[in-house]
Amino acid sequence: TPRIIDLNSRFLGLSEEPVQQDKEAAGSGGGGPWEVAEKKKKQRGRKGPRPRKVVDVNLEDENDDDEYGGGCGGMERQREHPFIVTEPGEVARGKKNGLDYLFHLYEQCRDFLIQVQNIAKERGEKCPTKVTNQVFRYAKKAGASYINKPKMRHYVHCYALHCLDEEASNALRRAFKERGENVGAWRQACYKPLVAIAARQGWDIDAIFNAHPRLGIWYVPTRLRQLCHAERNGAGAAASSSVSAGAEHSVILKPY
Amino acid sequence: TPRIIDLNSRFLGLSEEPVQQDKEAAGSGGGGPWEVAEKKKKQRGRKGPRPRKVVDVNLEDENDDDEYGGGCGGMERQREHPFIVTEPGEVARGKKNGLDYLFHLYEQCRDFLIQVQNIAKERGEKCPTKVTNQVFRYAKKAGASYINKPKMRHYVHCYALHCLDEEASNALRRAFKERGENVGAWRQACYKPLVAIAARQGWDIDAIFNAHPRLGIWYVPTRLRQLCHAERNGAGAAASSSVSAGAEHSVILKPY
DNA sequence: AGAAGGACCAGTGGTCCGTA
DNA sequence: AGAAGGACCAGTGGTCCGTA
Numbered sequence: 001t002p003r004i005i006d007l008n009s010r011f012l013g014l015s016e017e018p019v020q021q022d023k024e025a026a027g028s029g030g031g032g033p034w035e036v037a038e039k040k041k042k043q044r045g046r047k048g049p050r051p052r053k054v055v056d057v058n059l060e061d062e063n064d065d066d067e068y069g070g071g072c073g074g075m076e077r078q079r080e081h082p083f084i085v086t087e088p089g090e091v092a093r094g095k096k097n098g099l100d101y102l103f104h105l106y107e108q109c110r111d112f113l114i115q116v117q118n119i120a121k122e123r124g125e126k127c128p129t130k131v132t133n134q135v136f137r138y139a140k141k142a143g144a145s146y147i148n149k150p151k152m153r154h155y156v157h158c159y160a161l162h163c164l165d166e167e168a169s170n171a172l173r174r175a176f177k178e179r180g181e182n183v184g185a186w187r188q189a190c191y192k193p194l195v196a197i198a199a200r201q202g203w204d205i206d207a208i209f210n211a212h213p214r215l216g217i218w219y220v221p222t223r224l225r226q227l228c229h230a231e232r233n234g235a236g237a238a239a240s241s242s243v244s245a246g247a248e249h250s251v252i253l254k255p256y
Numbered sequence: 257t258p259r260i261i262d263l264n265s266r267f268l269g270l271s272e273e274p275v276q277q278d279k280e281a282a283g284s285g286g287g288g289p290w291e292v293a294e295k296k297k298k299q300r301g302r303k304g305p306r307p308r309k310v311v312d313v314n315l316e317d318e319n320d321d322d323e324y325g326g327g328c329g330g331m332e333r334q335r336e337h338p339f340i341v342t343e344p345g346e347v348a349r350g351k352k353n354g355l356d357y358l359f360h361l362y363e364q365c366r367d368f369l370i371q372v373q374n375i376a377k378e379r380g381e382k383c384p385t386k387v388t389n390q391v392f393r394y395a396k397k398a399g400a401s402y403i404n405k406p407k408m409r410h411y412v413h414c415y416a417l418h419c420l421d422e423e424a425s426n427a428l429r430r431a432f433k434e435r436g437e438n439v440g441a442w443r444q445a446c447y448k449p450l451v452a453i454a455a456r457q458g459w460d461i462d463a464i465f466n467a468h469p470r471l472g473i474w475y476v477p478t479r480l481r482q483l484c485h486a487e488r489n490g491a492g493a494a495a496s497s498s499v500s501a502g503a504e505h506s507v508i509l510k511p512y
Numbered sequence: 513a514g515a516a517g518g519a520c521c522a523g524t525g526g527t528c529c530g531t532a
Numbered sequence: 533a534g535a536a537g538g539a540c541c542a543g544t545g546g547t548c549c550g551t552a
Contacts, residue, residue, distance in 0.1 A: 079532070082535050124485025126476070127462065133524055150527065150537050182534065206383065220382070222526075229380025335552070338515050389544055406517050406547065438514065478546075 080146050085177045085186045088170045099158075099173055099186075105147060106159045106214075112139045112147075113217055131217050157224045158190045163215040164208065168193050191227055198228045336402050341433045341442045344426045355414075355429055355442075361403060362415045362474075368395045368403075369473055387473050413480045414446045419471040420464065424449050447483055454484045 086098035113128065113135045120127040128134060131152070139147045162169040172193065176186040198205045205228045210216040342354035369384065369391045376383040384390060387408070395403045418425040428449065432442040454461045461484045466472040 079536055124481055124488070126481065148537055149525085150539095151535095153526070154536090184534065219525075225380055225382065232380070335516055404517055405545085406519095407515095409546070410516090440514065475545075 080151075083183045085173060085181060085183055087174050087177055102155055103159055103162050105152065106156075106218075108144060109135065109139065109147060109152060110214060110217060112142065112144070115142075129217065130219055153219075153221065155187060156218050156221050157194055158187055159218070160209065160215055160224070161190045161194055163212050164197055165193065191224060194224060195227050195231050199231065203228055203232045336407075339439045341429060341437060341439055343430050343433055358411055359415055359418050361408065362412075363470070364400060365391065365395065365403060365408060366470060366473060368398065368400070371398075385473065386475055409475075409477065411443065412474050412477050413450055414443055415474070416465065416471055416480070417446045417450055419468050420453055421449065447480060450480060451483050451487050455487065459484055459488045 081092075081095045081097045083099065083102055084092050084096045086092055086100065088100065090098055090100070092098035092101070109131050113131050116135050116138050117127050133149065136147065136149045136152075158169075161172070169190075172186065172189060176189065181189075194205075198208060201208055205220050205225055209218065209220050337348075337351045337353045339355065339358055340348050340352045342348055342356065344356065346354055346356070348354035348357070365387050369387050372391050372394050373383050389405070392403065392405045392408075414425075417428070425446075428442065428445060432445065437445075450461075454464060457464055461476050461481055465474065465476050
C-alpha cells in the first residue's frame with residue numbers, strides 16, 4: 001500500500017490580488033491558425049474495443065466528501081470532479097474543481113519532481129529536469145492519485161499563461177466565467193495570449209518556458225508549438241512590432 | 257538511395273601541438289571502484305539465437321581502400337576497421353583507425369546534430385539538444401554509415417577527456433601506445449582522470465559535460481556516472497582537496 | 513582474444529478514445 | 533455534450549551479444 005503524504009489535502013485558497021488589465025485576453029477571435037482542428041484521428045492499430053479495468057464500487061452520484069482519501073484500502077478511487085472556470089480566489093461549489101486548484105496541481109507536480117531529483121542525486125542516477133513519467137509514477141505512489149499525465153499535459157498551456165502573465169490569465173478567467181463558457185472554451189482561449197507573448201519575445205517558446213523557474217519543468221505542448229510556428233509564418237500577416245531577432249520580412253521561414 | 261554528403265571522406269590529419277604535462281593520467285591503478293565489473297549479464301527475454309541480416313558480399317580480408325564509398329549501389333558496406341591507440345597526430349597504418357579519427361567522428365555527429373536542429377527550428381518542431389537516435393538516423397541517411405550509436409556511446413567518455421583535459425588525454429594516449437596496450441585498456445583508463453576532474457569540480461558530472469560547448473551534446477555515460485558516485489561516497493577515502501561544495505566530511509551521502 | 517554494430521528491450525512522450 | 537484518465541503506440545536511450 002502506497003505511502004501517504006501531506007499533499008493530498010484538498011485545495012484551500014491561494015487567492016490572488018484582483019486585477020484590471022486585459023491585454024488581448026478575451027474572445028475566441030476567428031482568424032489565423034485558431035481555426036485549425038485540434039484533433040486529427042489517428043489509426044491505433046488496435047483491433048476491437050479497448051479493455052477496461054474492472055471497478056468494484058460504482059458510485060455514480062454519491063455525496064461523501066471523503067471520497068479522495070488517497071490510498072484508502074479497499075475503497076476504489078473515483079474520478080476527479082470536472083473543472084469549471086472560476087475567478088482567481090474563487091472556490092468551486094458542488095462537485096466541481098476551480099482553476100486555482102488546477103494550477104495548484106502543477107505546483108504539486110513541481111514538488112514531486114524536486115523529490116525525485118533529490119533521490120536521483122543521492123543515488124548518483126540521472127536527474128530529470130522535466131516532469132517525466134517517472135514523476136507521475138512517484139506522485140501516484142506517494143498517494144496523489146488525482147494527478148495523472150493526460151490531465152496535466154492537457155492544461156499545461158493554461159498554467160503557462162498563469163505563470164507568464166498572471167494578470168492576463170486572471171482577466172481571461174473572469175471574462176469566460178462571466179460569459180458562462182465551459183472549461184474547454186477557456187482552455188482553447190489560453191493559446192492566443194501565449195502566442196502573442198511568444199511573438200513579442202522572438203518566437204522561441206521553448207526558451208520562454210525554460211526561462212521561467214516554475215514553468216521550465218514542463219514540456220512545451222505540441223499544439224502551442226504548432227500555433228507559434230503557424231503564426232510566425234505569416235498566419236497573421238500584420239506581424240507585430242518588437243520582434244527581437246531581426247525577422248521583419250518574416251513571410252519566409254527562418255531559423256530563430 | 258541515401259543522399260551522399262561531404263563528410264564521408266576518410267580522416268586526414270587534425271594534428272595537435274605536442275604536450276608534456278601528465279596529471280593523474282597513466283596507469284590502471286587498482287583500488288576503489290575501478291575493480292567493479294563493467295558488464296552485468298541481463299536476461300533479454302529473447303528465445304533462440306538472434307537473427308542476422310544477410311550479407312551479399314563477404315570479403316573477409318580484401319585490399320581495396322575504397323570499400324567505404326558511402327551508399328555506393330550494390331556494394332555491401334563492411335565494418336569499420338578497429339581502432340588502435342595512436343598518439344595525437346598519428347595516422348593509423350594498415351586496416352586500423354586512429355584515435356584522432358575517433359574524436360573526429362564526435363565532431364561529425366555534432367555537425368549532424370546542428371543540421372537536425374536547424375531543420376527542426378525551420379519546421380517549428382521540438383529541437384534536440386543532445387545527440388539522439390534521430391541524429392544517428394540522419395547521419396546514416398546522409399551517407400555517414402560508419403557512424404552508429406553503440407560505437408559513439410562506447411567511447412563518449414574518451415572524447416570527454418579529450419575535451420576537458422586535452423593534455424591529460426594526449427599523455428594517456430602516448431603512455432598506452434608505448435606500453436602496447438589495446439584500445440579496450442586505453443578506454444578503461446580514460447575513466448580515472450575524468451573522475452578526478454569531477455572530484456575537483458564538485459562531482460556534478462552532468463554540469464561538467466553541459467558546460468562544455470562540444471561535450472554538452474552527449475549524454476553522460478552510465479558507467480562514468482556510477483564511478484563518480486562510487487568515488488564520491490568514500491570509495492577512495494583519501495578525498496581530494498578542493499571540492500567546491502562543502503563536502504569535507506563526505507563519507508555520508510549528500511546531494512550535490 | 514579484441515572489437516564493431518545490428519538489433520533488442522524496458523520504459524518515454526504523447527494523446528486517443530472508451531468511459532462516466 | 534463536456535470532461536477525466538486508463539491504456540495504447542511509435543519511437544528513445546541504452547547496451548547486449550551474435551558476428552567477423
